[in-house]
Structures are given as structure tokens and as C-alpha cells.
Amino acid sequence: MGIVSNLRLAAAATGLIAATMFVSTTAFGAGDVKDPDSQDWHFEGIFGTVDRAAAQRGLQVYLEVCSSCHGLKQVAYRNLTDLGFNEEEVKAIAAEFDVVDGPNDEGEMFDRSAIPSDKFVGPFPNNAAAQAANNGALPPDLSLQVKAHIGGPDYIYALLTGYTEAPADVEVPAGANYNPYFRGSLIAMAQPLWPDGVTYSDGTEATIDQMAWDVVNFMQWAAAPEMEERKKMGFKVVLFLIILSAILYAAKRKMWSNLDH
Amino acid sequence: MSAGTNQTGGTNSGLVKWIDSRLPVFSYLQKEYAEYQSPRNFNWFWNFGAILTFLLVMMIMSGIFLAMQYQPNTALAFDSVERIMRDVNFGWLLRYLHQNGATFFFIAIYIHMFRGMYYGSYKAPRELLWMLGVVILLLAMATAFMGYVLPWGQMSFWGATVITNLFSAVPLVGDSIVTLLWGGFSIDNPTLNRFFALHYLFPFLIFGVVVLHVIALHVSGSNNPLGVDPKGPQDTVSFHPYYTMKDSVGLAVFVTIMAAFVFFAPDFFGEPENYLEAAPLNTPAHIVPEWYFLPFFAILRSVDFDILFIEAKLGGVIAMFGAIFVLFVLPWLDKSPVRSAKFRPVYKWFFWIFLIDCVLLGYVGGKPTDAPVFGGVESFQIIHLGYITTFWYFAHFLIVLPLLGIFERPKPVPKSISEAVLGGGSSGAAATAKPMEKA
Ligand code: HEM
Numbered sequence: 001m002g003i004v005s006n007l008r009l010a011a012a013a014t015g016l017i018a019a020t021m022f023v024s025t026t027a028f029g030a031g032d033v034k035d036p037d038s039q040d041w042h043f044e045g046i047f048g049t050v051d052r053a054a055a056q057r058g059l060q061v062y063l064e065v066c067s068s069c070h071g072l073k074q075v076a077y078r079n080l081t082d083l084g085f086n087e088e089e090v091k092a093i094a095a096e097f098d099v100v101d102g103p104n105d106e107g108e109m110f111d112r113s114a115i116p117s118d119k120f121v122g123p124f125p126n127n128a129a130a131q132a133a134n135n136g137a138l139p140p141d142l143s144l145q146v147k148a149h150i151g152g153p154d155y156i157y158a159l160l161t162g163y164t165e166a167p168a169d170v171e172v173p174a175g176a177n178y179n180p181y182f183r184g185s186l187i188a189m190a191q192p193l194w195p196d197g198v199t200y201s202d203g204t205e206a207t208i209d210q211m212a213w214d215v216v217n218f219m220q221w222a223a224a225p226e227m228e229e230r231k232k233m234g235f236k237v238v239l240f241l242i243i244l245s246a247i248l249y250a251a252k253r254k255m256w257s258n259l260d261h
Numbered sequence: 262m263s264a265g266t267n268q269t270g271g272t273n274s275g276l277v278k279w280i281d282s283r284l285p286v287f288s289y290l291q292k293e294y295a296e297y298q299s300p301r302n303f304n305w306f307w308n309f310g311a312i313l314t315f316l317l318v319m320m321i322m323s324g325i326f327l328a329m330q331y332q333p334n335t336a337l338a339f340d341s342v343e344r345i346m347r348d349v350n351f352g353w354l355l356r357y358l359h360q361n362g363a364t365f366f367f368i369a370i371y372i373h374m375f376r377g378m379y380y381g382s383y384k385a386p387r388e389l390l391w392m393l394g395v396v397i398l399l400l401a402m403a404t405a406f407m408g409y410v411l412p413w414g415q416m417s418f419w420g421a422t423v424i425t426n427l428f429s430a431v432p433l434v435g436d437s438i439v440t441l442l443w444g445g446f447s448i449d450n451p452t453l454n455r456f457f458a459l460h461y462l463f464p465f466l467i468f469g470v471v472v473l474h475v476i477a478l479h480v481s482g483s484n485n486p487l488g489v490d491p492k493g494p495q496d497t498v499s500f501h502p503y504y505t506m507k508d509s510v511g512l513a514v515f516v517t518i519m520a521a522f523v524f525f526a527p528d529f530f531g532e533p534e535n536y537l538e539a540a541p542l543n544t545p546a547h548i549v550p551e552w553y554f555l556p557f558f559a560i561l562r563s564v565d566f567d568i569l570f571i572e573a574k575l576g577g578v579i580a581m582f583g584a585i586f587v588l589f590v591l592p593w594l595d596k597s598p599v600r601s602a603k604f605r606p607v608y609k610w611f612f613w614i615f616l617i618d619c620v621l622l623g624y625v626g627g628k629p630t631d632a633p634v635f636g637g638v639e640s641f642q643i644i645h646l647g648y649i650t651t652f653w654y655f656a657h658f659l660i661v662l663p664l665l666g667i668f669e670r671p672k673p674v675p676k677s678i679s680e681a682v683l684g685g686g687s688s689g690a691a692a693t694a695k696p697m698e699k700a
Contacts (some may be wrong), residue, residue, distance in 0.1 A: 046525045060326065074343045074347065079347075144343075144536040147528060147533060183546065202532040225347060226346065230354075230524055231524060233354075233524065234521075234524020234525055237520050237523075238517060238520050241513060241566075242517055245510065245517055248509050248510045249510050251506065252509075255502060256503065259301070
């Protein structure tokens with residue numbers, strides 16, 4: 001009995017999936033989505049590097065604005081030394097968060113302050129709690145968001161700076177917000193950035209554009225912390241391979257020209 | 262130059278001789294990889310066998326090191342791959358080599374196969390050699406499909422859902438097959454576990470078939486751009502050092518291109534959504550397989566109508582597997598006695614049309630079925646292009662090739678390789694190398 005109904009379920013799921021697959025996918029009116037403008041990022045290109053000042057400010061934006069809804073679970077506090085923070089600063093940042101540890105010798109779980117080797121502590125204990133706090137929408141973990149969208153950095157920048165009044169013909173239900181860059185234009189995230197939402201210690205003016213710029217720089221680093229090492233090594237490897245190819249080609253020509261016939 | 266008389270490659274080592282007289286591995290290598298007589302007129306398209314061998318070894322090595330850190334458990338898999346990317350020494354390099362390696366494996370396989378089609382390498386006496394190649398393609402597809410599930414991202418999960426569900430179209434036993442693939446009634450931990458086990462196993466099966474492929478090759482000898490069998494020593498050179506040298510050049514260039522992607526654009530071929538962890542309740546808007554499956558995916562989707570008593574879904578599955586099966590029987594569909602397209606004025610055109618058809622199928626497979634083709638008019642949709650290109654894919658094999666065998670007038674074929682390559686009045690050393698490098 002159970003097996004049969006399970007099979008029915010599987011069959012129904014199959015039908016549903018086949019439907020999503022065979023039927024087109026423009027249900028969200030993909031045509032209406034606005035294309036993000038392309039920005040001039042410091043990390044682009046084969047010599048591109050992390051703009052550390054921007055990424056440090058971006059960390060501040062993340063901590064003071066985004067982290068009330070979004071986690072960053074793939075990144076450890078100690079990784080922040082990559083951005084130019086020293087160990088004391090990293091310890092101080094970590095210490096602001098509590099983690100559950102244990103069990104201790106009595107078998108009890110206990111709270112302690114986070115230390116640099118801990119991963120970033122998220123705002124919610126689990127996805128259900130996150131959804132409950134956000135009208136049923138799940139704020140995604142931000143560790144990989146830059147890589148998870150086509151043209152990630154440009155898209156997220158456009159999304160964060162792109163909130164506007166909805167056009168007259170678009171009805172915005174409660175709990176939704178109009179953003180022409182989001183698929184379907186209605187996003188559950190309320191506009192997170194407002195002028196002077198943070199106070200930068202380096203005196204940079206905290207405009208919406210500036211904060212969006214900074215937090216994207218930070219998120220790019222968080223998504224690909226290996227980027228600088230990768231490009232540096234890549235430059236050497238590719239240069240070596242080009243020279244090797246040229247030498248091998250010359251040797252091959254020489255060898256084949258001796259071929260008698 | 263080569264030590265023709267010495268069975269073990271000119272070594273005087275007593276140990277080598279001692280081993281060789283008991284287990285003739287050295288003389289085997291000497292015979293099959295050094296003295297092996299190859300036509301002297303290979304062009305650069307003959308590099309891809311060596312490139313594929315290199316890539317297979319690279320995939321196995323990077324895969325084994327990944328497997329030391331990877332966790333085949335739905336709760337841990339995604340994070341374990343991220344841990345490899347971030348915390349394992351050079352883990353990002355391993356992972357990006359493996360991921361891009363799969364892409365370049367298929368680039369190389371497809372070039373290798375189209376090479377075979379252009380120069381008629383599947384014709385007698387190389388039918389089994391060709392069929393073993395198709396087996397390798399099938400195994401590589403299965404391997405890559407299961408590997409793509411391992412990081413447990415959104416596309417991993419939903420791609421696996423779509424593809425495994427196809428088997429439910431099989432009459433009578435369909436649902437049992439799906440249950441067997443899943444290890445239960447949904448894609449879950451048992452599915453991931455068995456896919457990991459099989460993903461680890463299959464590359465070694467591929468390795469075994471590659472060995473058979475090479476044995477078959479060395480029985481019939483290599484084909485060449487002229488498609489004419491070598492008539493004697495004037496037509497061949499020994500594999501080592503001439504082709505080991507030439508293969509090294511091709512391999513170095515190929516690896517340079519691959520490295521450029523690995524280091525500078527590692528996610529170029531990847532699907533961004535696979536950087537989101539699998540969420541079984543949240544279907545992505547647009548499920549697409551990896552690029553190397555797109556032509557077959559297009560064929561699957563293009564049969565969206567019932568054919569007599571065969572339902573559309575089963576029809577699509579049959580067409581998709583048929584697209585590969587037809588490759589097995591290709592040697593018997595093409596009846597022309599001439600191998601190389603160089604001497605087949607009509608086939609040559611159909612070859613290029615077929616190649617374009619496959620590229621278009623790839624394009625079709627990556628788009629929603631009701632999108633306008635190339636963003637053009639609304640009434641000419643992707644699905645329509647899908648019908649045409651799918652029809653042509655099969656027509657090429659089942660109609661065009663058999664008819665060409667009857668009606669095409671091939672051009673005169675040169676008597677021998679050396680006549681074609683060295684003849685024609687030009688003389689001197691430079692002329693030996695030049696013509697061989699042209700496709
Ligand atoms: C012909 C050879 C092979 C092919 C074509 C292949 C293909 C793939 C592909 C496409 C992926 C997904 C990559 C991604 O999106 O992250 C993958 C992942 C993986 N493969 Fe392989 N693979 C091969 C050999 C092997 C071998 C021999 C092993 C050894 C155990 C292995 C272990 C793994 C592991 C652990 C993963 C998951 C980690 C990851 O996703 O990066 N692979 N493979």
C-alpha cells in the first residue's frame with residue numbers, strides 16, 4: 001500500500017517535473033526583467049585584485065545591515081586577515097557573536113563567544129526560522145551569491161540600487177517590493193540600503209551606491225577568496241605553457257625537417 | 262634513430278631485461294608506442310587521442326584527491342565541496358581542474374569523433390575500434406552526469422531529477438528502474454551514495470575500454486587524412502619520436518587553453534545556479550544540463566508528440582538514446598568505399614551541414630522551447646528549430662549516408678600516401694612537413 005502510494009507520488013512528481021521541463025519557463029515574465037549595467041570592478045580581468053578598502057567597508061555593511069537576515073556560513077572569521085584586518089581586529093569581530101558549543105564535561109551544551117576559527121554565525125538557527133521571520137521568503141546565504149547569478153557582481157549591485165516606485169500597472173502585494181532587476185520584479189527583500197545606513201570610519205560618504213559597491217566587493221571576495229592566488233599562479237602557469245608550446249613546436253619542426261624520404 | 266632491433270628500447274639494464282623476459286611490458290611498450298608504424302601524413306586532428314589519454318589520467322588523479330575530502334551525504338556534500346575550495350591546500354585547483362577537465366574531455370571527444378567522421382575512420386577494418394569509441398562516449402556521459410550530482414547544488418539535484426525520471430518512460434519496468442537508480446522513492450542520500458560509488462568506478466571502466474580501443478587500433482593501424490592504407494615503409498614513420506613529439510606540441514597547446522580557463526575563468530562553462538545548495542522544494546526556473554549534453558537534450562525535447570502508440574515522453578527517450586545508438590551502426594550506414602571526405606565532393610558538404618546541425622541542436626537544448634529562434638520572429642520558436650535539427654540528425658545517418666554510397670562519384674584516390682605527400686613536383690626537406698600540417 002505504502003509503496004504503491006509512494007510510487008503514485010513519484011509518478012505525480014515526474015509529471016510535474018516533466019511539465020516544468022517541457023513547458024517553457026517564462027512564467028515569471030522573464031522578458032520584463034531589466035538587464036543590469038556592467039560596472040568597472042577592481043577584481044575583473046586577469047590582473048584584477050581585491051579592492052581591500054572597499055571590501056573592508058563592505059564587511060561593515062554586511063555586519064550592520066545584511067547580517068540581520070543573511071548568513072555567510074562558508075567564511076570563517078580568520079579568513080578576514082585576507083582583507084587586511086589584523087588578528088586583534090579579527091578576534092574583536094568574532095567576539096561579537098555567540099556560538100553554541102559542547103557538550104562539556106557535564107554533558108551540557110553552552111554558549112560561548114565566537115573565535116577566529118569559527119565560521120560566520122548566521123542570524124537564524126535554521127531555514128524554517130529564517131522563513132518565519134521573513135514572510136515565508138528565505139534570505140539566501142550570501143557566501144556564494146556572487147557566483148550564483150549570471151553576471152553576479154553587476155546583478156547584485158543593480159538589485160541593491162534598483163528599488164523604485166512600481167509602475168501604475170504593477171500591483172505590489174503586501175510583503176513584496178518592486179525591483180525591476182529581480183526575476184518577476186517582485187522581491188521579498190525590502191530595500192536594505194538607505195543613505196547613511198552605516199557610518200564609515202574612513203570618512204567615505206555612505207550613499208546607497210557606495211554601500212552597494214562596497215558590499216559587492218566584499219561578497220565577491222567571500223565567494224572566491226582564492227581569486228588572487230589563482231590568478232597569480234595562473235599567470236605563471238600559462239606563461240610557462242606558452243613558452244613550452246613554442247619550444248616543443250620548434251623542436252618538432254626541426255625533427256620533422258630531418259625526415260628523409 | 263629508434264632501436265629497431267632491441268626489444269626493450271635500447272636499454273642495457275639487467276633488471277629491465279630480467280623483468281621483460283618474464284613479463285614483457287617493456288617490449289610491449291617498445292613495440293606499440295615506439296616502433297608502431299604510423300602514416301606519415303597525420304594532421305593536427307590526430308593529436309586528440311593523446312590529449313584524451315592525458316585528460317583521463319588527469320581526471321582520475323584530481324578525482325581521487327577530491328574524494329579524500331568529499332562527503333557523499335546530502336547534508337554535507339555541498340559544504341564539503343566549498344571546504345575543498347577554501348580550506349584544502351590547492352583544493353580550488355583540484356576542483357577547478359576536475360570541473361573544467363570534464364568540459365575539455367568532451368571538447369576533445371567531440372573533435373576526435375568528428376575527425377573520425379570526416380576522414381572515414383570508422384570504415385572497415387576499423388568498425389570495432391569506432392564502436393569502442395562510442396562505448397567510451399557513453400561511459401563518459403554517465404560518469405560526468407553522476408559527477409555533476411556530487412556537489413549537490415540546485416542543478417545537480419534538478420538535473421538528476423529530470424534525467425533519472427526519463428527512465429520511468431520505459432514500458433513495464435520504468436518505475437522499477439527509477440526506484441533502483443534512486444535507491445528509494447525520491448532523490449536522496451542513497452542516490453548520492455550510489456552515484457558517488459559509480460562515479461568513482463566508471464573512469465576505470467573507461468580506462469579498460471581505452472585499452473581495448475588502442476589494441477584494436479594497433480591491429481588495423483591508424484587511418485590518415487587521405488584514408489589510403491600505407492603501402493610500405495616510405496608511407497610511415499615510427500610513432501616515437503615523430504608522433505610523440507607532435508603529440509607533445511598539440512597537448513601543450515591544448516593544456517595552455519584549458520589552463521587559461523581554469524585560472525582565469527573557472528566558472529565559464531558552469532551553471533551559476535549550481536552554487537546554490539540543492540533545495541528539493543524549490544524548482545529552478547530553467548533546468549539545463551551541462552553544455553556537452555545539450556544536443557542530446559534537444560533531441561529528447563523535440564519529440565513532444567505521440568508517434569502511433571508511442572507516447573511523446575517515451576518517444577523522446579528513444580530518440581535521445583537512438584542518437585547515440587545510430588553511431589554504433591554508422592560503419593554499416595555509410596557504404597562509400599572511399600574513406601576520406603577529401604575525395605568525396607558531396608559527402609564533404611553534408612559533413613559540414615551535419616556539424617552545423619549538431620551545433621544548432623546544442624543551441625536548441627540550452628533555450629526554453631517557446632523562445633523565438635535567435636531572438637527573431639515569435640512564430641519561429643526553438644521547438645520548431647528543434648524539429649528540423651532533430652530530423653536532420655537522423656536523416657544524415659539514415660538517408661543521406663546510404664544514398665551517397667550509391668550516387669556519389671568520388672574523386673580519384675591517390676595510390677599511396679608518399680605519392681600524394683611527396684609527389685607533385687616539389688622536393689626538398691621543407692616540403693615534407695608542410696602538407697601534413699594542413700587539415
Ligand atoms: C572520465 C573521468 C571523469 C569525469 C568526466 C568526471 C566528471 C565530473 C564532473 C562533471 C563533476 C562535477 C564537477 C562540479 O561541478 O563540481 C565531478 C565531480 C567529482 N568527481 Fe569526477 N569525473 C571523472 C573522474 C573521477 C574520478 C576517477 C574520481 C575519483 C574518485 C572522481 C571524483 C569526483 C568527486 C569526489 C567529485 C565531487 C567534487 C566536485 O564536485 O568537485 N571523478 N566529476
